[in-house]
Amino acid sequence: MNPIAKNSPDELLIRVPEFGRAPLGSEAEKRLASLWETLPGWRGWLATVDHKEIGLRYLVTAFIFLLMGGVEALIMRVQLARPDQALLTPEQYNQLFTMHGVTMIFLYSLPILSGFSNYLWPLLLGSRDMAFPRLNALSYWLFLFAGIFLYVSFPLGQAPNAGWFNYVPFSSLEFNTGPNIDVYALGMVLLGISTTVGAINFVVTLFRMRAPGMSINRVPILVWGTLTASVGNLLAVPSVSLAFFLLWLDRQIGTHFFDAANGGKPLLWQHLFWMFGHPWVYAIVLPAMGIVSDALPTFCRRPLVGYAAVALSTMATMLLGFEVWIHHMFATGLPTLALSFFGAASMVISIPSAVAVFAWVATIWLGRPVFNTPFLFFAGFVMLFVMGGVSGVMTAAVPLDFQLNDTYFIVAHLHYVLLGINVFPVVGGIYYWFPKFFGRMMNETLGKWSFWVMFIGFNIGFFPMHIAGLMGMPRRIYTYSGNMGWNTINMVTSVGAFLFAAGILIFMVNVLISLKRGELAGDNPWDAATLEWSAPSPPKAYNFAVIPLIASRHPLWEDRLNEGEARSSLDEGYLLMQGRETLATTPLDAKPDLILKMPEDSYAPFYLGLFSALIFAGLLLHWWDFAGLMAIAAGIALTAWMWPGRKLEQSVPAMQPAKESEHG
Amino acid sequence: MAKLMPLLEPLPVGSYGKRSSGWWGLLALIVTEGSLFGYLLFSYFYLASQALEHWPPDGLPKLAIPGINTIILLASSGFIWASERCLKNKKMRSSITLMAVAIILGTCFVMIQLREWSNKSYNMATNLYGSLYFTITGFHMAHVVVGVIILSLLLLWMILGYFDDKRYLPVTIGGFYWHFVDGVWLFVFTALYLTPYL
Numbered sequence: 001m002n003p004i005a006k007n008s009p010d011e012l013l014i015r016v017p018e019f020g021r022a023p024l025g026s027e028a029e030k031r032l033a034s035l036w037e038t039l040p041g042w043r044g045w046l047a048t049v050d051h052k053e054i055g056l057r058y059l060v061t062a063f064i065f066l067l068m069g070g071v072e073a074l075i076m077r078v079q080l081a082r083p084d085q086a087l088l089t090p091e092q093y094n095q096l097f098t099m100h101g102v103t104m105i106f107l108y109s110l111p112i113l114s115g116f117s118n119y120l121w122p123l124l125l126g127s128r129d130m131a132f133p134r135l136n137a138l139s140y141w142l143f144l145f146a147g148i149f150l151y152v153s154f155p156l157g158q159a160p161n162a163g164w165f166n167y168v169p170f171s172s173l174e175f176n177t178g179p180n181i182d183v184y185a186l187g188m189v190l191l192g193i194s195t196t197v198g199a200i201n202f203v204v205t206l207f208r209m210r211a212p213g214m215s216i217n218r219v220p221i222l223v224w225g226t227l228t229a230s231v232g233n234l235l236a237v238p239s240v241s242l243a244f245f246l247l248w249l250d251r252q253i254g255t256h257f258f259d260a261a262n263g264g265k266p267l268l269w270q271h272l273f274w275m276f277g278h279p280w281v282y283a284i285v286l287p288a289m290g291i292v293s294d295a296l297p298t299f300c301r302r303p304l305v306g307y308a309a310v311a312l313s314t315m316a317t318m319l320l321g322f323e324v325w326i327h328h329m330f331a332t333g334l335p336t337l338a339l340s341f342f343g344a345a346s347m348v349i350s351i352p353s354a355v356a357v358f359a360w361v362a363t364i365w366l367g368r369p370v371f372n373t374p375f376l377f378f379a380g381f382v383m384l385f386v387m388g389g390v391s392g393v394m395t396a397a398v399p400l401d402f403q404l405n406d407t408y409f410i411v412a413h414l415h416y417v418l419l420g421i422n423v424f425p426v427v428g429g430i431y432y433w434f435p436k437f438f439g440r441m442m443n444e445t446l447g448k449w450s451f452w453v454m455f456i457g458f459n460i461g462f463f464p465m466h467i468a469g470l471m472g473m474p475r476r477i478y479t480y481s482g483n484m485g486w487n488t489i490n491m492v493t494s495v496g497a498f499l500f501a502a503g504i505l506i507f508m509v510n511v512l513i514s515l516k517r518g519e520l521a522g523d524n525p526w527d528a529a530t531l532e533w534s535a536p537s538p539p540k541a542y543n544f545a546v547i548p549l550i551a552s553r554h555p556l557w558e559d560r561l562n563e564g565e566a567r568s569s570l571d572e573g574y575l576l577m578q579g580r581e582t583l584a585t586t587p588l589d590a591k592p593d594l595i596l597k598m599p600e601d602s603y604a605p606f607y608l609g610l611f612s613a614l615i616f617a618g619l620l621l622h623w624w625d626f627a628g629l630m631a632i633a634a635g636i637a638l639t640a641w642m643w644p645g646r647k648l649e650q651s652v653p654a655m656q657p658a659k660e661s662e663h664g
Numbered sequence: 665m666a667k668l669m670p671l672l673e674p675l676p677v678g679s680y681g682k683r684s685s686g687w688w689g690l691l692a693l694i695v696t697e698g699s700l701f702g703y704l705l706f707s708y709f710y711l712a713s714q715a716l717e718h719w720p721p722d723g724l725p726k727l728a729i730p731g732i733n734t735i736i737l738l739a740s741s742g743f744i745w746a747s748e749r750c751l752k753n754k755k756m757r758s759s760i761t762l763m764a765v766a767i768i769l770g771t772c773f774v775m776i777q778l779r780e781w782s783n784k785s786y787n788m789a790t791n792l793y794g795s796l797y798f799t800i801t802g803f804h805m806a807h808v809v810v811g812v813i814i815l816s817l818l819l820l821w822m823i824l825g826y827f828d829d830k831r832y833l834p835v836t837i838g839g840f841y842w843h844f845v846d847g848v849w850l851f852v853f854t855a856l857y858l859t860p861y862l
């Protein structure tokens with residue numbers, strides 16, 4: 001098949017990609033499977049770089065963090081259900097709301113979306129893996145270790161306790177002498193590395209790894225969302241990592257960045273934190289909005305209305321998101337002119353969000369909705385999004401914010417935004433892609449129950465918080481006196497919280513039952529339009545036996561929509577099977593560009609992650625020599641990783657034809 | 665209906681120059697590292713602009729030695745560039761020599777900078793300026809040290825005969841990282857040494 005003579009020395013440097021078919025069970029398909037499958041047993045478990053495995057690990061780990069944060073929240077709600085309770089001490093309450101916030105914001109919200117994207121991206125894009133499979137494994141291990149790190153001091157009663165945004169001077173050594181804040185500071189720097197390498201991987205994957213023909217205007221919206229979030233993270237995460245690192249220096253080395261007595265400025269913390277914090281909020285909602293934009297149309301039986309508008313508004317949101325951080329600092333005494341400017345900018349940011357909402361509503365309106373579980377979650381999301389948006393615009397108004405700042409109104413707002421825009425699409429997304437992940441459908445009856453219990457519980461639990469806020473109940477209080485008039489509201493809120501938790505429980509029961517006994521799904525149970533549904537459920541290790549050629553935005557709906565002349569070629573495509581190979585394409589119009597050699601499974605990411613975590617443990621304990629030793633170990637792991645590989649064709653020895661075994 | 669037809673032209677295999685994934689990854693890394701230094705300098709100017717006492721507290725910085733050091737660092741970038749060119753033109757020997765010179769220059773920069781540090785009358789904990797000065801130059805120093813290690817690995821790989829005129833991507837990538845580290849120094853140098861004169 002290969003026009004270049006078999007033994008030509010140049011064959012290793014340049015060749016025509018083989019084109020053809022590889023149906024299940026054929027010789028070619030078996031060969032691909034043997035090339036891509038991970039070793040069985042714990043070795044394979046530690047070394048795997050398969051994006052699907054890593055994606056599922058991300059999903060499961062982040063979900064466990066959601067449960068941990070949820071339990072913390074429920075304990076708080078028990079404490080607050082009635083006035084003058086003494087279940088928790090003030091210090092315990094501080095640690096609980098801080099760990100709840102940290103867990104939800106950093107260990108659940110983004111990682112769960114990274115889980116979806118890691119699993120789905122190569123399948124959505126028609127590739128065999130992410131651009132950097134080993135980096136992908138590294139980002140997971142670092143996330144896991146950072147999560148554990150952030151929790152190490154919790155059992156000792158010394159968890160972070162200054163709120164998730166950790167304002168100085170309360171978090172400085174003077175007022176907070178224990179290890180609490182150091183754990184938070186170092187853990188966040190470690191987690192930041194994980195986020196960063198993950199983001200690099202997404203960005204490069206988008207620009208390199210799409211199937212030929214999938215030009216930039218044909219990629220699914222989830223890809224746009226994660227891309228935008230990743231670019232945002234590349235620019236924003238250094239800010240918070242730096243802030244936490246400087247804080248740690250202030251506390252442990254005696255520097256003066258935030259030390260007002262010596263010319264430092266506590267407000268610097270707030271700037272660095274929120275320059276990161278606001279873009280981050282978009283990073284944890286835009287991919288979730290992408291989930292809805294891609295999955296909702298399946299249940300409306302028509303393409304998304306306004307694809308281009310939604311894609312552009314995704315990016316516009318992030319762009320504006322970098323210019324509004326001051327709205328978290330309205331009450332800090334900044335000049336009024338600055339406040340007006342940033343207040344206005346914060347209102348403008350609701351425009352792109354409104355575009356997306358109109359697109360979803362129009363999709364439902366113009367489609368023929370099928371009311372099954374995923375649809376309910378996505379439609380519920382649209383409603384909650386609108387409510388969270390309205391209360392958000394309210395707090396963007398400077399005078400109103402002076403009133404509402406630090407009340408339960410804010411707690412209500414942030415939960416509407418975060419649960420509405422993150423948790424509901426995530427659970428809906430799991431219902432939607434579960435058949436792809438595991439080859440079985442989830443149970444519909446339990447599914448509907450889980451939705452309604454969650455939705456009703458959520459609104460009973462969080463809507464009254466708006467009222468509590470307007471009645472003046474401050475956030476972050478561990479108890480209140482019986483004569484403030486907040487008793488009923490708090491009781492209702494707590495009941496709602498438990499109802500919501502019951503909904504999550506039903507969902508989990510459903511997952512467990514369906515894993516064992518769910519109906520077999522087939523490749524495309526929802527009759528959806530995008531590429532991942534053309535692969536078997538669950539997909540094979542190599543994803544696509546042939547790299548498909550893509551002719552439109554909806555490769556599986558082409559005959560039905562009849563939009564253009566050309567048809568995607570799904571079962572005939574590029575074979576690429578001389579080792580682990582996949583195709584790289586050009587960034588914009590996705591023309592074939594390169595045959596990529598993909599790395600084998602490797603322990604290096606695990607060790608690099610482990611040693612990095614141990615560096616931070618050493619810093620925390622002031623074991624400087626140990627930290628230095630671990631840094632050297634990490635350096636060695638990294639060197640082993642980077643060593644020019646034979647199979648990757650990165651070095652000259654690789655060109656010598658000592659590769660018989662590989663061709664066998 | 666018309667099915668799409670494949671492209672039947674030969675494609676390069678593996679890591680290929682600026683079309684390789686590694687090159688793209690490096691660009692992304694530079695974006696994020698660049699912002700890190702951006703935030704560092706933002707913090708510097710934010711705090712400096714609100715300082716009440718003299719800034720820097722012990723008078724304007726002396727420029728002679730840091731200036732020479734800057735030139736040394738920039739020169740090393742030139743040598744890297746030349747080394748890569750020689751590699752492309754199959755001049756392996758000169759390529760190795762040039763790389764070695766670049767590493768020596770990088771190491772000189774580190775030594776001179778360490779001397780600068782030990783000559784200061786303050787340390788990180790003495791005052792706000794000291795905190796900023798040592799943190800910012802420390803961050804940069806860490807990058808230089810990592811860069812020197814990378815360059816040394818490249819040198820080793822060259823000596824081991826891993827690269828030729830067609831496969832030398834790691835040199836391109838490692839070299840560009842070094843150029844980035846040098847470029848950042850210009851910003852650091854301007855901020856810490858030149859702006860106090862304004």
Ligand code: HEM
Binds near residue numbers: 097163422474497
């Ligand atoms: C069962 C569901 C949940 C309940 C009952 C709940 C309840 C609470 C409570 C009682 C507080 C403390 C309010 C205060 O004293 O100021 C809180 C704070 C917070 N929650 Fe939740 N929450 C839930 C889910 C979530 C989720 C899913 C997220 C994010 C994705 C989240 C993010 C936050 C944040 C960021 C804070 C602020 C922490 C701080 O003040 O530093 N919560 N939540």
Ligand SMILES: [Cu+2]
Binds near residue numbers: 324
């Ligand atoms: Cu904000």
